[in-house]
Amino acid sequence: xxxxxxxxxxxxxxxxxxxxxxxxxxxxxxxxxxxxxxxxxxxxxxxxxxxxxxxxxxxxxxxxxxxxxxxxxxxxxxxxxxxxxxxxxxxxxxxxxxxxxxxxxxxxxxxxxxxxxxxxxxxxxxxxxxxxxxxxxxxxxxxxxxxxxxxxxxxxxxxxxxxxxxxxxxxxxxxxxxxxxxxxxxxxxxxxxxxxxxx
Amino acid sequence: xxxxxxxxxxxxxxxxxxxxxxxxxxxxxxxxxxxxxxxxxxxxxxxxxxxxxxxxxxxxxxxxxxxxxxxxxxxxxxxxxxxxxxxxxxxxxxxxxxxxxxxxxxxxxxxxxxxxxxxxxxxxxxxxxxxxxxxxxxxxxxxxxxxxxxxxxxxxxxxxxxxxxxxxxxxxxxxxxxxxxxxxxxxxxxxxxxxxxxx
DNA sequence: GTGGAAGAATGACCGTGCTCAGTACTGATC
DNA sequence: GATCAGTACTGAGCACGGTCATTCTTCCAC
Numbered sequence: 001x002x003x004x005x006x007x008x009x010x011x012x013x014x015x016x017x018x019x020x021x022x023x024x025x026x027x028x029x030x031x032x033x034x035x036x037x038x039x040x041x042x043x044x045x046x047x048x049x050x051x052x053x054x055x056x057x058x059x060x061x062x063x064x065x066x067x068x069x070x071x072x073x074x075x076x077x078x079x080x081x082x083x084x085x086x087x088x089x090x091x092x093x094x095x096x097x098x099x100x101x102x103x104x105x106x107x108x109x110x111x112x113x114x115x116x117x118x119x120x121x122x123x124x125x126x127x128x129x130x131x132x133x134x135x136x137x138x139x140x141x142x143x144x145x146x147x148x149x150x151x152x153x154x155x156x157x158x159x160x161x162x163x164x165x166x167x168x169x170x171x172x173x174x175x176x177x178x179x180x181x182x183x184x185x186x187x188x189x190x191x192x193x194x195x196x197x198x199x
Numbered sequence: 200x201x202x203x204x205x206x207x208x209x210x211x212x213x214x215x216x217x218x219x220x221x222x223x224x225x226x227x228x229x230x231x232x233x234x235x236x237x238x239x240x241x242x243x244x245x246x247x248x249x250x251x252x253x254x255x256x257x258x259x260x261x262x263x264x265x266x267x268x269x270x271x272x273x274x275x276x277x278x279x280x281x282x283x284x285x286x287x288x289x290x291x292x293x294x295x296x297x298x299x300x301x302x303x304x305x306x307x308x309x310x311x312x313x314x315x316x317x318x319x320x321x322x323x324x325x326x327x328x329x330x331x332x333x334x335x336x337x338x339x340x341x342x343x344x345x346x347x348x349x350x351x352x353x354x355x356x357x358x359x360x361x362x363x364x365x366x367x368x369x370x371x372x373x374x375x376x377x378x379x380x381x382x383x384x385x386x387x388x389x390x391x392x393x394x395x396x397x398x
Numbered sequence: 399g400t401g402g403a404a405g406a407a408t409g410a411c412c413g414t415g416c417t418c419a420g421t422a423c424t425g426a427t428c
Numbered sequence: 429g430a431t432c433a434g435t436a437c438t439g440a441g442c443a444c445g446g447t448c449a450t451t452c453t454t455c456c457a458c
Contacts (some may be wrong), residue, residue: 011406011454018407039447050408055446085297113320120373121316133375159394166369167362174319195358196395210424210435217436239415249438254416 021047021055027068035065036112059126064119066128069115073135076104081142091197093146094188098168101139102189105172106182116173140165160196167192221256226267233309234264237343258325261317263329268314272334275303280341290396294389297367300318300338301388304371305381313374318320338365366391 025046029038040061044051058064080097087093105112119136122129143161148154171177171189180188206251224245233356239260244251258262277283279296286292318335321328342360368378372390379387 005278009455014453015406039443051445052409052447053407056406059446061445087370106217117316117320120369122374123376156394159391162369163366163395166365169369170319170361170365172263175321176323192358192362195355198397208425213424214436238413250415250416251439252437255436258416260415 003040018047018049018053019057022049022054023067024063024081026064030065030068030111031108034108034199035061035114036110040064059123062114062122062128063128065111065115066118066122066126066132068137069111070128070131072104072107073101073115073132077128077135077139077142080139084142084146088149090150091190092145093149094164094193094197095175095186097139097142097146098164098189098193101168102172102185105187107163109192113173113175113178116169120169120173136165163196164189164193213354215253217246218250218256221248221253221263221360222266229264229310230307231269233307234260234313239263239324257327258322261313261321262325262327264310264314265317265325265331268310269327269334270331271303271306272300272314272331275299276334276338276339276341283341283345287348289345289349290389290393292348293342293363293392293396294385296338296345297363297388297392298385300367301371301384302381305384308377312372312374312377315368319368319372324361335364361394362395363388 022043026038026043029046040054041051043064044054047054054064058067063114068134077100079100083100084093087096093122105115115132118129122188124133140158142162143164144154144157147157147160149179167189171185171192177185177188214332219229221242225242228242228245230267237254240250242263244255246253253263257266276296276299278299282295282299283292314331317328318331323329323332339357339360342363343353343356346356346359366388368392370384376384376387
């Protein structure tokens with residue numbers, strides 16, 4: 001009976017287990033074939049639960065994608081923050097944060113774009129959506145931190161970081177850009193960020 | 200037989216008439232109840248055509264919304280361009296273009312947001328979508344024209360205009376902002392544009 | 399143990415956007 | 429007019445995401 005500090009009954013344990021099975025199933029199927037080519041029925045089958053049960057754990061298919069992709073995004077953000085630490089040039093430092101996020105988002109282009117769509121148009125009341133919004137805020141805060149190294153007022157830094165966010169979204173999300181390789185997208189973002197980051 | 204320069208047979212005429220009926224029906228229903236609360240069946244009924252026929256004129260429901268909203272957007276753009284002509288301050292001039300677009304987009308919030316979603320995530324191969332993209336490009340060109348009044352390089356102006364576009368999208372589209380009144384959205388955009396338009 | 403309240407799981411079912419095999423219409427050709 | 433190829437129209441039907449009345453499970457009080 002190791003670490004039974006929280007009274008965890010069979011009920012809670014089963015729920016947790018089911019959630020893990022769902023995440024594993026969804027994660028795998030989405031990565032393999034893309035979110036649009038997978039039905040919720042398939043995910044339920046693979047997770048060995050009823051079709052309706054799925055929606056007790058994620059209110060919509062979109063929420064399911066958020067659930068899966070949030071952790072990837074979180075990891076990318078950590079990498080970006082670390083990479084930015086050693087870089088003094090503001091533009092390069094900002095791009096050090098941006099790059100891993102773009103790479104992560106483009107790992108499976110369709111899923112990445114749908115993820116963005118869910119963040120922008122989904123229901124912010126849902127927990128997985130809130131988590132995603134939290135990550136975008138953290139990303140902006142990381143950029144703010146970089147910008148504040150130079151003399152700059154805090155409100156301006158916050159506004160600039162928000163603008164960088166917007167640039168990223170509009171570089172990654174549109175269907176027109178969906179065929180562009182990661183490097184092109186990163187360069188496109190860099191070109192725009194440079195214009196708004198005067199020395 | 201007035202102006203029969205083009206050989207317009209019954210066939211072409213009927214198609215045109217049907218398209219007009221579809222546009223009228225969709226336009227009215229969308230405006231009344233919002234795009235999500237209207238079924239394609241209802242639109243077809245109101246236009247007095249078969250359910251399947253609808254999709255010969257617009258490949259998806261989203262395309263139908265583009266079809267309807269494009270003309271409104273086009274009008275807003277014209278108003279914005281005119282308003283900007285008499286204004287010398289760059290920030291004010293840019294905002295003169297932005298404001299009517301935001302107002303138009305927010306006339307029925309849900310429809311406006313769905314319109315943006317379609318522009319960003321829809322199929323650029325579809326004709327109505329292409330028209331919408333054309334309008335966004337025209338908007339950016341109008342902003343470029345304003346920016347080039349002051350000494351500024353053309354590439355920079357283009358980049359800045361594109362950034363203003365991005366700011367607008369990210370101000371209007373997200374669910375979180377859907378409750379904000381027009382004036383708040385405009386001010387939010389203005390605050391950001393000011394930061395990137397140094398004298 | 400037993401009873402029963404609270405909660406979780408289920409899958410048949412529904413509404414929706416969209417498709418497609420079949421039908422009807424148009425207009426050119428003789 | 430008759431024939432016919434090309435095109436437009438149709439609505440029954442499909443696939444899918446999501447719901448909900450019902451069933452099953454857990455766990456507490458006694």
